[in-house]
Amino acid sequence: MNDVNTSVLKTRVIELVNEHAKLAQVINDSLFSFGELGFHEVETSRYLTATLERHGFKVERGVAGMPTGWVARWGSGGPVIALGSDTDALPNVSQKPGVAYHEPLVEGGPGHGEGHNSGQAVNIAAALALKELMQNEGLPGTLVLWPGIAEELLAGKAFQVRDGLFNDVDAVLFTHVGANLETGWGEVRGAGGLISVEYAFHGASAHAAAAPWRGRSALDAVELMNMGWNVRREHLRPEQRSHYIITYGGEQPNVVPALAKVWYYIRETDVENVRKNFGICNRIADGAAMMTDTEVTRRVLGASWPRHYNRVLAETLQRNIERIGVPEWTEDDNAFARAVQRAAGGEPVGLTTEPAAISTSPFSPGTDDIGDVSWVVPTVQLRYPANMRNLPGHHWSNAMAMATPIAHKGVVCGAKVLAATVLDLLLKPELIAETKRYFTEVQTKDKQYEPFIGPDDKPPVDLNKDAMDRFRPLMRPFYYQADKYDTYLEQLGVSYPQLERPA
């Protein structure tokens, strides 16, 4: 197709995204109100799959051994383009949106303090616009929509990869909330590879005063293991990051704990060093078991390879980023952003005014399990400006904008870039070929994907169950009723922007 026709169709698909702005807002606000922790994205998945089915997508549920997993497909033939985004919330960051002071909706409850409520709104708005254009123009191609499940536990995507979700996919465009419109390519720097593993020590209980010599304390083993690791840290590469919590340490002091558990995240910059440190950690666990005459078992709870983003996909995204630009913010949006930034102790710089330049050596201090996907299919990430800069991350302040006009505009902006980029891939088959060439001749030339998870590891779908059982009944009264209220802010009676706590 010539460039003039491509440009006409691109203008058209961007207009079509605008027509889905209302639906995008309702999806964004609904998911915000559900605020579900990983593996319990029950309302979220039910709502998203129903929305996609209503729009003609064919949905498969319970994908990759995860009750909340799903995949939705529409279209026929190639290319097969998969649009993904995470859907889970975080513990302890419940927050009323549109107000610039800390106020949980449910005290101690989970919430979207990362902004994972917005990405599926981006993807669905883009997909529906593309579907309409593809139908009108008779363009072949298949759109595949899928959710990141339990991303905050790095516990979903390696299983989706292993169970074949991406087997027939040509390219993955992954969207993630950000403070700007941006993308990049290459291997992400930072402690980006990770194994999440829980060690359980098994001893013997006894009366802690009457017969302690008959007991063998599993908690002693956990403590010795942690001591061993903390001493060994000094002799690991400074690039490593590792952290643990004791998930179980007994019931009461007068019973020698027969069971104790400790959960480790082992992070390093590359696959070899993750494996090396995992081996050291396992030996320290064995040593602790030997010292205490207990037994140790371990369960891998999640894993991620370091991410590698595709150059051709990123460059295609970047051209559309520059064409579309960041949203027009109002003075209210900027006043709200500055107030939130101040409330979180950051510089009150307001909202972004220019899209970012393409990053050729992306840096991220954290880990994202899109890493595993990026090693089996050409993958790129688009960040869209639905949130603001200078916030701590994984924090109540990161939730404040996520059901306001800032998020609503950021979502539509992201959907336009995404739809325009998919259109490029549909119209120019040579782009898909170049994408694959980068994947095989550059990215995977000397490095092949060997997952950290084994064939028998299962997604730990029991995690977060207790918290959701406790909080869901308290959260339900706050679910967004889109048939009654134009926006979630209206339902909550928030007059945006509320910069200070009412006296």
Ligand SMILES: [Zn+2]
């Ligand atoms: Zn995230």
